[in-house]
Amino acid sequence: MVAATTFSTGSSLYDALDQVVERVIGVNAADIDRTGDYPRHNLRALAEIGWNSVLIPAQWGGLELDHVAFAEASRRIGRVCASTGLIYVMHVGAAQTINLFGNDDQKERWLKPTRNGLIGTYSTSERATGGHWWYNLSEAGRAGDDYLINAEKSFTTSSGQADYYVLQTRSPGAKDQSDITFFIIDGKSEGIKSRPWDALGVRGNHSGPISYENVRVARRDRLGAEGQGKDIIYHGVSPVYLIGLGAVWLGVAEGALDTVTRYAKGFVHRDFNKSLAEYQVIRQELGAAKVLVESLKPWARQLAGQLDALQAADKPQGELIVPLTEFKVHAAEVANKVAASALNISGGYGYRRGDLERYYRDARAAIAMGPSNNIAREWIGKVQVGLPLELWYQGGE
Numbered sequence: 001m002v003a004a005t006t007f008s009t010g011s012s013l014y015d016a017l018d019q020v021v022e023r024v025i026g027v028n029a030a031d032i033d034r035t036g037d038y039p040r041h042n043l044r045a046l047a048e049i050g051w052n053s054v055l056i057p058a059q060w061g062g063l064e065l066d067h068v069a070f071a072e073a074s075r076r077i078g079r080v081c082a083s084t085g086l087i088y089v090m091h092v093g094a095a096q097t098i099n100l101f102g103n104d105d106q107k108e109r110w111l112k113p114t115r116n117g118l119i120g121t122y123s124t125s126e127r128a129t130g131g132h133w134w135y136n137l138s139e140a141g142r143a144g145d146d147y148l149i150n151a152e153k154s155f156t157t158s159s160g161q162a163d164y165y166v167l168q169t170r171s172p173g174a175k176d177q178s179d180i181t182f183f184i185i186d187g188k189s190e191g192i193k194s195r196p197w198d199a200l201g202v203r204g205n206h207s208g209p210i211s212y213e214n215v216r217v218a219r220r221d222r223l224g225a226e227g228q229g230k231d232i233i234y235h236g237v238s239p240v241y242l243i244g245l246g247a248v249w250l251g252v253a254e255g256a257l258d259t260v261t262r263y264a265k266g267f268v269h270r271d272f273n274k275s276l277a278e279y280q281v282i283r284q285e286l287g288a289a290k291v292l293v294e295s296l297k298p299w300a301r302q303l304a305g306q307l308d309a310l311q312a313a314d315k316p317q318g319e320l321i322v323p324l325t326e327f328k329v330h331a332a333e334v335a336n337k338v339a340a341s342a343l344n345i346s347g348g349y350g351y352r353r354g355d356l357e358r359y360y361r362d363a364r365a366a367i368a369m370g371p372s373n374n375i376a377r378e379w380i381g382k383v384q385v386g387l388p389l390e391l392w393y394q395g396g397e
């Protein structure tokens with residue numbers, strides 16, 4: 001694994017990323033929000049410079065960078081376009097889950113083509129269990145040596161757009177609720193139906209419902225062993241998803257702050273010849289927002305570095321789930337506070353259709369995305385007082 005610290009911000013890898021972020025992703029952001037189009041151009045541009053394969057080992061054609069680099073890329077993308085940032089996180093997370101739990105045949109077929117633009121995502125949440133996304137009512141069936149998937153997934157980023165879905169469901173004949181198996185599902189499989197995404201924000205995200213009706217999955221596309229799903233949730237899906245997700249919301253907060261700072265410096269009340277930035281009240285608001293943004297940066301870097309250290313030592317990354325969840329909660333709150341401050345600072349101007357109200361709408365998704373901030377605080381509070389999390393309820397009614 002190549003450490004991100006090898007590449008200073010001025011190095012060519014980060015230069016290439018910054019150019020794509022500025023010249024492609026940033027330029028497309030307003031259109032994507034207006035039309036709700038899936039940001040395929042952005043993903044293609046990230047594939048061309050290799051950043052879509054950030055954690056994939058060189059052996060499978062990836063950049064083989066570390067989680068620090070992944071968090072940094074997620075922040076930079078989120079800063080200009082939250083829709084693309086979230087798609088990026090789900091994609092890198094899905095690929096990393098295959099990298100950690102897949103076999104060589106799966107890596108050859110699903111990781112190697114990533115550099116050519118293959119897009120993956122997670123499909124876990126179900127309508128029946130809502131925000132308890134780790135808890136599925138769907139259950140895989142058997143079809144000889146293969147499997148049949150029947151599941152109603154309530155939200156799946158890149159729904160109907162992804163080339164493959166890393167899908168979580170109960171094992172065939174599951175002995176209890178935590179008996180879970182993961183599958184890699186080809187996006188072109190018969191029986192997949194994706195419904196449209198029409199939401200307040202992250203409008204290019206295509207996080208709509210998706211159903212799998214009698215989707216046949218070959219045994220070779222079962223990810224890990226039957227019943228290994230709990231392990232995969234703790235040590236594969238969650239750590240990489242949570243660091244990326246928090247980093248995107250940090251980026252959104254930063255983007256809102258930068259945008260409104262430019263506005264506050266540039267807009268002048270001609271009656272007093274004073275810019276907004278010359279009012280102490282506005283500077284106070286900007287100062288408070290800046291402190292919140294800065295509070296997240298070292299934390300993101302530290303957690304990403306800890307994930308790298310655990311991976312290097314071949315230790316389970318799931319031991320960081322609670323700190324990563326705390327980071328997600330704070331990042332979601334900061335994005336919402338800073339985006340709201342940006343509207344306050346920019347008055348009626350910011351309320352009009354444009355970048356500032358887009359950040360405000362996009363940030364709202366942070367609160368609901370799993371683990372929702374309510375659920376997350378419940379986890380954190382339980383651990384704080386020494387109670388078990390009891391994620392898989394085993395009781396009766």
Ligand SMILES: Cc1cc2nc3c(=O)[nH]c(=O)nc-3n(C[C@H](O)[C@H](O)[C@H](O)COP(=O)(O)OP(=O)(O)OC[C@H]3O[C@@H](n4cnc5c(N)ncnc54)[C@H](O)[C@@H]3O)c2cc1C
Pocket residue numbers: 090121122123124125126127129130131132133154155156157158202205207365368369370371372373374375378
């Ligand atoms: C933009 C976006 C992208 C998404 N992308 C994906 C994806 O790629 N893959 C995927 O699988 N899922 C995805 N999701 C789903 C997400 O992770 C959550 O599962 C989903 O948002 C939960 O919504 P719900 O309405 O079903 O929640 P509900 O469970 O109905 O929650 C309703 C309210 O109750 C609260 N609540 C629920 N349970 C508890 C509890 N135990 N304790 C305290 N409060 C509780 C919640 O915080 C919320 O305020 C996405 C969601 C969004 C909004």
